[in-house]
Amino acid sequence: MTAAQLWDRYRRYLCRCDELGLSLDISRMRFEDDFFDRMAPSMAKAYADMKALESGAIANPDEQRMVGHYWLRAPELAPSPEIRAAIEEAVVSIKTFVNEIHAGERRPEREALFTDVLLIGIGGSALGPQFIADALGEPRLDRMNMHFFDNTDPDGMDRVLQRIGERLSSTLCLIISKSGGTAETRNGMLVARKAYEDQGLSFAAHSVAITGAGSKLDKLASEEQWLARFPMWDWVGGRTSVMAAVGLLPAALQGIDIDELLEGAALCDRYTRSEDTFANPAALLALMWHFGCDGKGSKDMVLLPYKDRLVLFSRYLQQLIMESLGKAEDLDGERVEQGITVYGNKGSTDQHAYVQQLRDGVRNFFVTFVDVIQSGGEMVEVEPGVTSGDYLHGFLLGTRQALYESGRDSMTLSIDIVDEKRVGALIALFERAVGFYASLVNINAYHQPGVEAGKKAAAAVLSLRSRILDELGKSAQPRTAEQLAESLGALDQIELIHKQLEYLSANYPGVVAEAGSTPFDAAYSRV
Numbered sequence: 001m002t003a004a005q006l007w008d009r010y011r012r013y014l015c016r017c018d019e020l021g022l023s024l025d026i027s028r029m030r031f032e033d034d035f036f037d038r039m040a041p042s043m044a045k046a047y048a049d050m051k052a053l054e055s056g057a058i059a060n061p062d063e064q065r066m067v068g069h070y071w072l073r074a075p076e077l078a079p080s081p082e083i084r085a086a087i088e089e090a091v092v093s094i095k096t097f098v099n100e101i102h103a104g105e106r107r108p109e110r111e112a113l114f115t116d117v118l119l120i121g122i123g124g125s126a127l128g129p130q131f132i133a134d135a136l137g138e139p140r141l142d143r144m145n146m147h148f149f150d151n152t153d154p155d156g157m158d159r160v161l162q163r164i165g166e167r168l169s170s171t172l173c174l175i176i177s178k179s180g181g182t183a184e185t186r187n188g189m190l191v192a193r194k195a196y197e198d199q200g201l202s203f204a205a206h207s208v209a210i211t212g213a214g215s216k217l218d219k220l221a222s223e224e225q226w227l228a229r230f231p232m233w234d235w236v237g238g239r240t241s242v243m244a245a246v247g248l249l250p251a252a253l254q255g256i257d258i259d260e261l262l263e264g265a266a267l268c269d270r271y272t273r274s275e276d277t278f279a280n281p282a283a284l285l286a287l288m289w290h291f292g293c294d295g296k297g298s299k300d301m302v303l304l305p306y307k308d309r310l311v312l313f314s315r316y317l318q319q320l321i322m323e324s325l326g327k328a329e330d331l332d333g334e335r336v337e338q339g340i341t342v343y344g345n346k347g348s349t350d351q352h353a354y355v356q357q358l359r360d361g362v363r364n365f366f367v368t369f370v371d372v373i374q375s376g377g378e379m380v381e382v383e384p385g386v387t388s389g390d391y392l393h394g395f396l397l398g399t400r401q402a403l404y405e406s407g408r409d410s411m412t413l414s415i416d417i418v419d420e421k422r423v424g425a426l427i428a429l430f431e432r433a434v435g436f437y438a439s440l441v442n443i444n445a446y447h448q449p450g451v452e453a454g455k456k457a458a459a460a461v462l463s464l465r466s467r468i469l470d471e472l473g474k475s476a477q478p479r480t481a482e483q484l485a486e487s488l489g490a491l492d493q494i495e496l497i498h499k500q501l502e503y504l505s506a507n508y509p510g511v512v513a514e515a516g517s518t519p520f521d522a523a524y525s526r527v
């Protein structure tokens, strides 16, 4: 296309949401002129599905649940007065609690004021809060320092505790789990509990639970009289819970304006309810995903925000999109193996990593650039009349152009600034794009059977591990993996047994490995 044709295409398809300070440029996606007409019937269905979902239909049929994350920022749209009241009351109680913490009216056991927050959660119970904390944090201004346990890695948790150091006595612990039974989160809580107790501190006096009513975690927090409990509702999914207490409580503790966050999301929802597709950035995103990967996940989505503050946006979206869209079957039970692979980090950093391949290598992706118009930070001149921010912007435009010239598609999402309103809007925008895309490809975006399968598999591995330990304890005679598998009657699990023996001998002082002529002939005993 000539420069004049590209300029026309850019002007024709640019979707600008003025009040939101957000625009989406799809001109560098090479869809044909009739693409939108062809997709119009499917898009009409997507709008109808979304309307039904927002009105309280059972949009998650496998779990027989409503899908209510849009009500979190517009409680007046909730399908019942009870749900509306629950949302409004939760926001009021979050604000009251946070004011009391900041004012020192609720104090840690031994200190005058809580200074730090340790958030313990995983998946949807951590990624959103982590993204918001990093995108909107101001190290010099934040009301509290944020820390996260988002895994069951003892070394990882140790490093976080080292960073907290002596401030543990003034650290507020938020344990977040919708189900209240997730192993990683339970483990993180037990590690944190031990750290407090090692210092003679009561864990309960420093802890808050955010969980479903009646869950294991809820019962524990209530029995032990933790500082507070906040709700998770079954009509909000984990990965779309960031506008519930899951995201609002930690953000407010950090000093982030949660009203603005909610307002940005609500405003974006108002734009993205429009059935004028060209004025609806979520509809355009979903359609571009459909075009970009043939509605089959045939290409990956690379997310490239040119802004350090948005580095966790790619991780956050990776879960939101891949856990929602990565499904084996469609809503009619047909095997479809759907999904879109999402990865990314930030520009221009990634230009010195994988962008080489994007430009010259395998054509298996489309890019979503995120441009932040106002640079922020100090505009230091690095050359006469040129700032470092100018470079950042130049690199984005240059890469967009270079990719286009080498036949690679991209879109550019622009926001005026990274602030509460825009972060709320970005979250809402992609939540709805996921919902639209799910309708376009006819899948349930709101369940996660694969996650459940992983949890079951891990439980089976752990139970095998205790059987191995028991078996090792029965005889001092060193035995190979094969001999142990035979004694356990589990020859079909020989490989797992071998891997577990290697792990046990590296981590349990009582389990000893004697090297054999190959790694498979090593003999293990328990002393």
Ligand code: PA5
Pocket (backbone or CB within 6 Å): 122, 123, 124, 125, 176, 177, 178, 179, 180, 181, 182, 185, 237, 238, 239, 240, 323, 448, 451
């Ligand atoms: O989006 C989801 O549902 C998951 O990613 C969950 O958030 C994750 O598995 C953690 O679950 P829970 O909050 O129940 O501990």
